[in-house]
Every structure is written in structure tokens, then in C-alpha cells.
Amino acid sequence: MKVLVVDDDVVSRMVLMHLIDACGHVDIIEAEDGQDAWDQLCAGLRPAICFCDLRMPRLSGMELLERVKGHPELASMPFVLVTSANDTATVDQATGLGVNGYLVKPFQHDQVRSFLAPLTPAHHDMECETPQATMHRLGINGERLLVYLGGFQTQLALAAPEIDAIIASGDIDAARLRLDRLHAGCLTLGLNGAAEGLRALPDGAMDRAQVQAVLADIVRAATCQVAAINEFQSRQ
Numbered sequence: 001m002k003v004l005v006v007d008d009d010v011v012s013r014m015v016l017m018h019l020i021d022a023c024g025h026v027d028i029i030e031a032e033d034g035q036d037a038w039d040q041l042c043a044g045l046r047p048a049i050c051f052c053d054l055r056m057p058r059l060s061g062m063e064l065l066e067r068v069k070g071h072p073e074l075a076s077m078p079f080v081l082v083t084s085a086n087d088t089a090t091v092d093q094a095t096g097l098g099v100n101g102y103l104v105k106p107f108q109h110d111q112v113r114s115f116l117a118p119l120t121p122a123h124h125d126m127e128c129e130t131p132q133a134t135m136h137r138l139g140i141n142g143e144r145l146l147v148y149l150g151g152f153q154t155q156l157a158l159a160a161p162e163i164d165a166i167i168a169s170g171d172i173d174a175a176r177l178r179l180d181r182l183h184a185g186c187l188t189l190g191l192n193g194a195a196e197g198l199r200a201l202p203d204g205a206m207d208r209a210q211v212q213a214v215l216a217d218i219v220r221a222a223t224c225q226v227a228a229i230n231e232f233q234s235r236q
Helices: 010-022 034-042 061-069 088-097 109-119 121-127 131-138 142-169 172-188 192-199 208-234
Strands: 002-006 027-031 049-053 079-083 101-104
Touching: 002 010, 002 034, 002 208, 010 027, 010 049, 010 109, 027 034, 034 049, 034 061, 049 061, 049 109, 061 079, 061 088, 101 109, 109 208, 121 192, 121 208, 131 142, 131 208, 142 172, 142 208, 172 192, 172 208, 192 208
Parallel strands: 002 027, 002 049, 049 079, 079 101
Antiparallel strands: none
16 A cells, blocks of 8 residues: 655655554555655556645645646645645635545654544455445446546435434435435445445444444445555556
8 A cells, every 4th residue: 555745844744654654554655745645646656545734835735635636637636735734714615625534743653543543454344345346346446436436436425414404304205315414335345345334334323423434434445445446546
């Protein structure tokens, strides 16, 4: 699994790379600033995830985030913004651009591990059909499957709070209909373990926390599948 680390500060970059390496079984690619990272991505680098510092010369983390999320082959790559800033304007801007998470300095090992855990091969094997099998079944290539998964991830981000509100209102039939649609999406995209989690939800009254936990598992499965596709394409 390839992990891209982007930071113009050598010490910060080395510390983060050490923490990532301690999580095991990763191939760390480093970039000295946003422009260096963008050049590598344009040259064909397809990491499973990118950790990127916010403030850098030539091309900032925010500018790189905007380029990545606007690129059809890169948009689904998890992008974690590394920052010591926690002002509302920065968070709102990054959220609007599609950032997947934040890593706040000074770095904490458990926080770094939490971003990598859903991408590990063991987690993927338990939950997902192989990308090759999904592409063959749907008659599409990897780029198209990434587009579908990106759309599904957006759907999930919108669905989680909406379904929670529907369950809270007591309209179980409407909640079940939304969950059934997500179940169909999981099966279509080869997220078989996540589909089983949805199917295992009890009939009748729903536990909101349980439903949200299942939806979080779907998000992790989709992220894992994206990483697997990127890894598969990097070997071609």
C-alpha cells in the first residue's frame, strides 16, 4: 500500500513517516511540497492515501487538495490535511473542497493508525470483492469504478445524517427504504461484507447507534476498495 506524505518541513515529514512506517506494510512516498506531490501524481503515482501539510511554498495543501478532488482519477483518494491550525475558516474551506480528515500537530500515533487501518489488506479482504471481479462483472474499467465509488461515498456522507433524522422521527419504513438503496449500492460495487451488515439489521424498531455503526463500516469498505483499485492500477 502506497502512502504519500507531503510536507516542506523535513523534520515534520520524517516524524510522520516514522509513525506511518510503524503501522506496518506500507510503501511511503515523500514529496517536499505540494508542487512536488502534484508532479508525481500527474506522472502516474496513485497512493492509497495522502497526508499533506497545509502551509507550503509553491503549492499549498489547500491548493493541492483542490486539484486532487477536481481530478477524475484522483478525487476518490483519501486526503488528510496535516495542520496546526484549527480555525473555522480553514476547516470550512477544506470541508467544502472534500477533505477526508485532519491530522493535527503534534502527531499522535493512534490518530495516524486510525486513518490507515481501514486501508489494510486484511480489512479489505473481509469486506470487498476483488476490484478485478467487480470490473469484470460490471463490464467497466478501473477509472469508471473509481467514479462510481466516489459517487457512492458522497451518497453515504449525505445519507448518514438523513437516515438518523428519519429514524428519530419514527418513520421506520422510510429509513428502511433508504437503507435498502444503500444495500443495493453495496452489492453493485462489490462491498459484500458491508451489504451483509445492512442485511443483518433487525426488522422493526432500529437502534440509531447501531445503524450509524453499520454506515461507518460501509464508508470504510468503500475507502478500502478505492485503495485496492489504486494499488491494482499502479501495478499495470
